[in-house]
Amino acid sequence: MTETPIKTKRDGAVLEVTLDRPKANAIDLATSRIMGEIFRDFRDDPELRVAIITGAGEKFFCPGWDLKAAADGDAVDGDYGVGGFGGLQELRGLNKPIIAAVNGICCGGGLELALSADIIIAAEHATFALPEIRSGTVADAASIKLPKRIPYHIAMEMLFTGRWLDSAEAARWGMINHIHPADQLMAKAREMATLIASGPPLVNEAIKEIVREAENMKFQDAMNKITQSQFETVDVLYNSEDQLEGARAFAEKRAPVWKGK
The missing domain is CATH 1.10.12 (Lyase 2-enoyl-coa Hydratase; Chain  A, domain 2)
Incomplete structure (x- = not known):
């Protein structure tokens, strides 16, 4: 039986969703559809109040679209599932808080996934970019979201050049909420999720x-x-x-x- 690319864990009212697709946690169509089902079920479960999205390992949160899968026939305009790419971006009626715990490289569609969360915390070594420009394509969701999240000129520089931001600069521009040592990241995410889940x-x-x-x-x-x-x-x-x-x-x-x- 094929191992699922998404791991989930329930802890009281908190759902942890871990993207686990070695080597880089890239998302193909099948993975996106699974994520959509997971977040739809989270939305509809009255016992769950907060979700955490993170990546397995210490190097990659998510680089976005799986180019190897695309080369093997996954269409970029294919069926991403009920929630759109990554299960979050277009999921209707998702009125529960989402925390992104960025544990490493977060770029392309991975950054768009993080931007779909309500709160973003990151490990000290995390990095962020929109490198689509270098492969001749557009970061479509990020082109809509990022200029509304951070200063316009910084967002446009990222979109036009594909340059990378470290976690300190991402925090300075307001892209992320907090920076934590890598070995404390999930503990801090759970602490915040528990606090939010304890509220009304x-x-x-x-x-x-x-x-x-x-x-x-x-x-x-x-x-x-x-x-x-x-x-x-x-x-x-x-x-x-x-x-x-x-x-x-x-x-x-x-x-x-x-x-x-």
Whole structure:
């Protein structure tokens, strides 16, 4: 039986997803489809609240598209699966927090995968680039996302030249949240995931939907959509037991007990 290229581990409300395709953790069509199924199931599982995406080993997080598979017939415009490339970029309704723990080289579609997460932490030796320009193709998702995440001129330099950033420079431009020694990276990712998972899940879901849907909206239009109950997650939150629990816990000077309903 062929060993799966994706390893998963559940720890309470946290799901760890590890890309494990030696030598470089590149993603082919079959792997992308598996990732889409994993993240779809994560989205739909009420017991899971936060996911961590990382790579196996210490050298590569992910270099993106598997060029060897492409040479063997994998079409670049083929069926990536329910969530698009890497299972995250186009997965509809994914309103749960995702942490990318970048453990090494993160480039091309691998960087696009990391940019699909909500929080990015990286090992000290991690490096980042969009080298597609050198092979005569476009980093399409990154061309949309990166100029919105970091200063425009830095994003355009990366896209036009393919130059590499070390973790310190990536943090300086705001591409990543935190840098950790390699041997502490997963412990720190789990610590953050546990902290987030301990919070009110309905609020986390509302935050994700608001941020995603309001990205290209005018402020007042987004606020009107909230007040008119046009964000499903916000409407659920405002009519939930957890909304009352937060107020009661504050009044009773105790820790709230979130039920996610």
